[in-house]
Amino acid sequence: MSAMLFALAQMGAGHSPSTGGYLRGGYSAILVILALYGLYLWNRHTIITRRNKRGR
């Protein structure tokens, strides 16, 4: 999904050579922040699941 959105951002940003790089940078930054937060949530989920399994 992230790769798809990144490709979309690259295609769209390609319309303007002047500030398109910054637009691409901006949307890539959003994707990176959200992906990092998603990883953090996934990691917490894994820890909780592992703890529950151990508890049982």
Added chain:
Amino acid sequence: MDFRKWRILLWAIAAALNAAGLYMVFFFVPAEMTMGEVQKIFYYHVPSAISAYVLFALAFAFSLLFLWKEEPLWDSLAHACAEVGWVFITVVLVTGPIWGRAAWGKWWVWEPRLTTALVLWLMYTAYFLLRLFSGHDARTARVAAVMAIVAFFDVPIVHFAIKWWGSIVHPPKVSLEPAMRLTFLVTSAAVLSLAAALTLTRASLGFDEARSLAEEAQ
């Protein structure tokens, strides 16, 4: 508490709206005349700020409820809202300078809105550091609730900073042509639904973690 159905529904809505929003940003809406393509950062920058404001307001309300009722549910909800709000204010503080570099030629200007937004980010960062290093006890939860209440008072300051002190970079009012307004409405709905989906996911994790810790303690 099981929010599974709501979570799936919210994630489906968020995915559909974000796909539509991104399509509109990159292929439908025209570029702004003076700033060019980079102005399109606006369509996720401003809704991210709105989402952060809403989530910090919810964290404020849930923190008040926690101090009043002393039920862990409210603390867990406040924590989830503050955390996702922090993610969105981070998006604002990262995309703003990228837009600013292209539009004003500078990454950062110490003007009222940027400065107060940075202070807001620092206050919620302090909130997380407190929660991270002080454990899961009731006293930490009470201190964190007070911090979330105090930090929220910066939200109206960030919002009204331009009106009160003026700004060299942020216009006091933005007028949008119909295509831009429509795109802004779709991306606002997209970002708000994403914020709701993330908050619900984070809140469910918080409940699972509390349950798991309680079982482990028994």
